[in-house]
Amino acid sequence: MKTLNNLRQNLLEIRLRSNRDDAQRKCLENKVASFFEQLNDCCVAIYWPINSEFDLRPLALNWARYHPNRAIALPIVQLNEPLKFGLWTESTAMQKGPQGINEPIVNSNYAQPDIIIAPCLGWSDQNKQLWRIGYGGGYYDRTLALYKNKQHNVQSVGVAYNTQKVAEGDWRPQEHDQALDLIISA
């Protein structure tokens, strides 16, 4: 088994290559577009892309446009805490969070998303469940665990390239890992 750090480094390079490939990116874009097309009015948390993560912003904005009951939220990071979320439109004032990622300035008016879409470094299909590998901060795991605890219903969705799929021999979910409901992949 590779060390988790090595695996993460490899996955970062793999994602970078896939996200630079117009054909692969277009394929994933079509999948994400279909996901948004079937989505009812709700609040969906996306992410502000970094490190060659697939950019959902144009598709999400397009989904929300002219629909007052559709809302987009972005994560707000407090170190080692579950994520909070803030509503986002193209005119929302932004600031950089602890990892330098843009987040909305919300003055504690947090949003509660119905759907959380998370970027994946890798993903795996094991024990009939879908698992996500992230940067190792545990932010999405903590967030999904908290929602489950409070019985806040949320649908968890990963976005990833097929190339980012990891075999059972290379990675196993740990106790704290939260399975995702869906992975949009291409």
Ligand SMILES: Nc1nc2c(c(=O)[nH]1)N(C=O)[C@@H](CNc1ccc(C(=O)N[C@@H](CCC(=O)O)C(=O)O)cc1)CN2
């Ligand atoms: N776009 C995006 N937003 C997100 C996440 C994410 O994975 N992607 N998060 C998911 O949890 C949360 C932030 N957590 C993060 C944790 C670590 C690193 C990270 O890359 N850390 C490296 C520095 C990498 C670099 O700057 O190149 C490090 O600390 O060494 C980024 C985000 C919430 N927002």
Ligand SMILES: Nc1ncnc2c1ncn2[C@@H]1O[C@H](COP(=O)(O)OP(=O)(O)OP(=O)(O)O)[C@@H](O)[C@H]1O
């Ligand atoms: N529910 C939780 N409560 C407290 N700590 C947690 C919880 N879930 C995960 N963690 C912490 O987060 C650490 C990193 O988890 P993991 O490697 O699965 O992160 P990740 O899913 O890759 O990261 P991220 O979601 O930030 O991209 C774990 O070692 C654990 O200490």
